[in-house]
Amino acid sequence: MNMKRNQHGYALLTTLLVSTLLIFIAFTFFGQSVNTVKQNKIVETNSQSVALAEMGVNLVEYKVRNIYESNKSEIIKQIQLTREEDIKNNRLLSNEVYIQKAVDETWKLLNDKIKKDTDITLDDKASALIRIEKIYFTKKEKELDIDFTISGIENAKAAKISTDMSIDFSQVMTNNGNNPSNPPSNGGYSPILTGTEIPDPGQLDTCNSAKSNFTNEECQIEKSSVTFGNDLTLNDSIFKVIGKLIVGNMNNDIKNSTLFITGDLQTGQMNSMNQLLLHVGGDATIGNLNGNGLTDSTIEIIGEAQIGNVKMKNTTMYIGNKATINGKTTIDGNTIIGNINGMEDSTIYIDSIKSTTIAIANLGKNSTLCVTGPLTIGNININRKDTNSNVYAKSSMNSDVITDEKAFKNACGKKSAPTPPPVAWGTPEINISYRYDYDL
Secondary structure, three states: HHHHHHHHHHHHHHHHHHHHHHHHHHHHHHHHHHHHHHHHHHHHHHHHHHHHHHHHHHHHHHHHHHHHHHHHHHHHHHHHHHHHHHHOOOOOOOHHHHHHHHHHHHHHHHHHOOOOOOEEEEEEEEEEEEEEEEEEEEEEEEEEEEEEEEEEOOOOOOEEEEEEEEOOOHHHEEEOOOOEEOOOOOEEEOOOOOOOOOOOOOOEEEEOOOOOEEOOOEEEEEEEEEEEHHHHHHHHOOEEEEEEEOOOOOOOOEEEEEEEEEOOEEEEEOEEHHHHEEOOOOOEEEEEEEEEEEEOOEEEOOEEEEOOOOOEEOOOOEOOEEEEEOOEEEEEEEEEEEEEEEEEEEEEEEEOOOOEEEEEEEEEOOOOOEEEEEEOOOEEEEOOOOOOEEEEEEEOOOOEEEEHHHHHHHHEEEEOOOOOOOOOEOOOEEEEEEEEEEEE
16 A cells, blocks of 8 residues: 555656656747847847948948039039139149149038938838938048948947048049140230130029029029019129020129120110129120229120220220121121220220220229220320320220230230140049948
């Protein structure tokens, strides 16, 4: 009897031990499964953060490329125009100086368009975020370096990647041949004004043609003929018309603005212009440039001009009298100006082969009136006190007009620089060095 009880006891103990062992094993496997799930979630989150950071690198790279590609032609064009202007003014600099100007312009552009501490969210995932932690644009010799760090953030877990980019400008300008400079064909004389001082502002946004006040705007209208009443207003503006501009009067003060017209200009009064850059690609008919007149301004009329009375201070005016006949541009126009009611520290240069007519000229200090062709003019009144002013022309019936060729060149021309060696123009190249410094 005791033996049977003992056997039952052993069997019960064995069953308990086996059950305990099985429960322990089950809990062990369960714990490992839970840990594995947690680890998988961590790995998945980190992987998603890394993927977001890599996406951010690609986005910044695309943005740099897009800004650069959209503007590189204009930047190179600006450098070409600057160099051409320096050649005309006999102050040509080395290639390296102009290349560095291209670096500077690109630096300004990228620095303005791409900012650090910028967050990029994904529309389809609220828990995901891409952040530009830092971005540095460093100017070097013929090169612009871009160093940036991107964070990819998923459910508050972040991964960072740092990347280097560079834009190589070394091939923007290269010497094209080593022939010595040749003297200019015009014997060292070039006109003091050429009608090319005002650069074309290039492609601009389209103006709202329903309004007439374009203060603090940069825009253009492309139309065969654009008409405004008397209230066209330009202040701190760049206003381009691709075509002909017709305006009643422009008596609203125009200040610190560019008005660039590819065709003709037809307007009434323009009596208060301050720091105006006016380029007319065709002919110009202007009532008067009188009243407060033109101050600190540049006027370029490529075709012929008919202008009423004129008053100007610290201003230059070029009239080209050019016309296109059978596809060829020739000097074929006439210029008629009423009274020049005052000139101080100013120059008028009229390129002509036909007669230029001016009613009366009243010249103050340091002012010059140059006409390359015949000049018909009434009275010339020059205040000889503290002045260095004169009227020059190829020929004139007025004895007060200086017609000596040498005197004309000295007063109305400038010494031309020798022709510089030609250069070949290239484009910058973008180089990318991915530095995947992951910081999980």
